[in-house]
Amino acid sequence: MKARIVYASMTGNDEDIAEILEEDLQDAGFDVTTSDISFTDPSDYLTSDLCVLVTYTYGEGVMTDELKDFYDGLAKLDLTNQPFAVMGSGDRVYGTAYCQNVFDFEKLFKQLGAVEVIAPVTVDQSPDQAAIARIDAAAESISRKLHE
Numbered sequence: 001m002k003a004r005i006v007y008a009s010m011t012g013n014d015e016d017i018a019e020i021l022e023e024d025l026q027d028a029g030f031d032v033t034t035s036d037i038s039f040t041d042p043s044d045y046l047t048s049d050l051c052v053l054v055t056y057t058y059g060e061g062v063m064t065d066e067l068k069d070f071y072d073g074l075a076k077l078d079l080t081n082q083p084f085a086v087m088g089s090g091d092r093v094y095g096t097a098y099c100q101n102v103f104d105f106e107k108l109f110k111q112l113g114a115v116e117v118i119a120p121v122t123v124d125q126s127p128d129q130a131a132i133a134r135i136d137a138a139a140e141s142i143s144r145k146l147h148e
């Protein structure tokens, strides 16, 4: 089963999340491809059995150019029945904009007909042991659902 993880990361926190998830999914038997959002065409999701987006949020939720470009390309796709999951890092000091872009992508995937396999995983800054445990649990849950 093929999984595609696309991540957006400026200071490395979301790249770390993507790497943890990649390892977990590989251990669960997935054939995983992980790529930086700036070097990924959204249509790469079309050939995957699982689409994952891992993103930061900067600027009180306003998307950076690299996020917006990917978002606009993704919005043109038909992802009917495609399993997806979103996760990402943010900072709670931003209040209602906490991990806003994670939820923006969740909403878009749903609009495109994709099926959410786990609730969004949000992480405060860099993943600590507790966050790693939540990512591990999310991967287990994804694997269970997709192998049902």
Ligand SMILES: Cc1cc2nc3c(=O)[nH]c(=O)nc-3n(C[C@H](O)[C@H](O)[C@H](O)COP(=O)(O)O)c2cc1C
Pocket (backbone or CB within 6 Å): 008, 009, 010, 011, 012, 013, 014, 015, 055, 056, 057, 058, 059, 060, 061, 062, 089, 090, 091, 092, 094, 097, 098, 099, 100, 124, 125, 126
């Ligand atoms: C200028 C600036 C704006 C930010 N805006 C938000 C925000 O609106 N919401 C949020 O949850 N986190 C916000 N953050 C926190 C980052 O999302 C957080 O540090 C994240 O871990 C960065 O991920 P990265 O290391 O993958 O780039 C902001 C950080 C900076 C420096």
